Amino acid sequence: MILTNVESVPGKRIVEHYGLVHGSSIRAKHVGRDIMAGLKNIVGGELKGYTELLAESRRQSIERLVAQAEELGANAIINIRLSTSSVAQGAAEILAYGTAVKVE
Amino acid sequence: MEEYALLLEIGIPLLLLLLGFVAGRVAEARRYSRIARLEIAFQHMPIFTSKDLMEIGRRVESSQLTVGSVVVSVDHFKRFLAAIRMFFGGELRAYASLIDLGKREALLRMKQSCSDADAVVNVRMQTAALSHGERKTLGSVEVIAYGTAIKYRKDDDGLI
Numbered sequence: 001m002i003l004t005n006v007e008s009v010p011g012k013r014i015v016e017h018y019g020l021v022h023g024s025s026i027r028a029k030h031v032g033r034d035i036m037a038g039l040k041n042i043v044g045g046e047l048k049g050y051t052e053l054l055a056e057s058r059r060q061s062i063e064r065l066v067a068q069a070e071e072l073g074a075n076a077i078i079n080i081r082l083s084t085s086s087v088a089q090g091a092a093e094i095l096a097y098g099t100a101v102k103v104e
Numbered sequence: 105m106e107e108y109a110l111l112l113e114i115g116i117p118l119l120l121l122l123l124g125f126v127a128g129r130v131a132e133a134r135r136y137s138r139i140a141r142l143e144i145a146f147q148h149m150p151i152f153t154s155k156d157l158m159e160i161g162r163r164v165e166s167s168q169l170t171v172g173s174v175v176v177s178v179d180h181f182k183r184f185l186a187a188i189r190m191f192f193g194g195e196l197r198a199y200a201s202l203i204d205l206g207k208r209e210a211l212l213r214m215k216q217s218c219s220d221a222d223a224v225v226n227v228r229m230q231t232a233a234l235s236h237g238e239r240k241t242l243g244s245v246e247v248i249a250y251g252t253a254i255k256y257r258k259d260d261d262g263l264i
Contacts, residue, residue: 003169004252006155006226011164043127044179051175084232
């Protein structure tokens with residue numbers, strides 16, 4: 001599966017469009033990580049626990065996106081967009097969406 | 105006893121401010137030097153916000169989505185400065201270095217996750233607040249950078 005965030009697959013020709021596919025996942029951080037983050041909030045800097053959590057969540061969203069596209073018979077997803085929003089205090093939603101296509 | 109209680113009440117927040125000031129400064133200086141070093145190491149990989157490959161003028165072998173992200177937070181002292189600034193309004197310079205470091209770190213990670221690519225096109229960056237601190241101050245912020253990593257065809261150096 002080729003994933004791009006441009007309107008084509010560079011160097012390849014699109015032969016079929018299957019429409020929008022999307023994948024999302026919502027994650028909450030656990031208490032241990034919250035306490036560590038609380039301490040880190042005093043000195044500032046990167047909150048590694050959260051970075052990993054969101055990266056993992058994003059991976060899962062993209063996996064779901066790919067699974068949906070595979071079901072349609074696509075072999076590439078173009079114009080992918082990613083977004084993060086905190087839907088509740090302590091939980092973040094990662095959304096990935098794009099257009100499933102078939103390329104040569 | 106009462107004096108001790110008062111001392112604790114003022115002393116602990118002051119201590120936290122001081123700790124934030126000192127530790128925050130040291131940590132920030134270290135992060136800046138680390139990022140500057142890595143940026144030089146990845147200088148050979150140009151990134152474009154445009155998606156028009158004609159502008160690059162090379163034939164493409166393969167392309168793949170690439171993502172880099174980081175969650176960052178400011179130190180206690182800067183949050184205190186920002187709280188004062190929020191009363192008077194104006195630019196929050198205390199947060200500027202945080203966002204700057206976050207953006208650069210996310211871009212670097214994006215490049216690192218496709219280290220064999222020749223360029224990254226259509227790069228998009230976005231910032232999302234994950235949580236808020238007390239009194240509407242900044243909590244943690246996620247910065248994401250993503251784009252399409254491009255590998256050129258090695259057999260052809262000419263224009264399209």
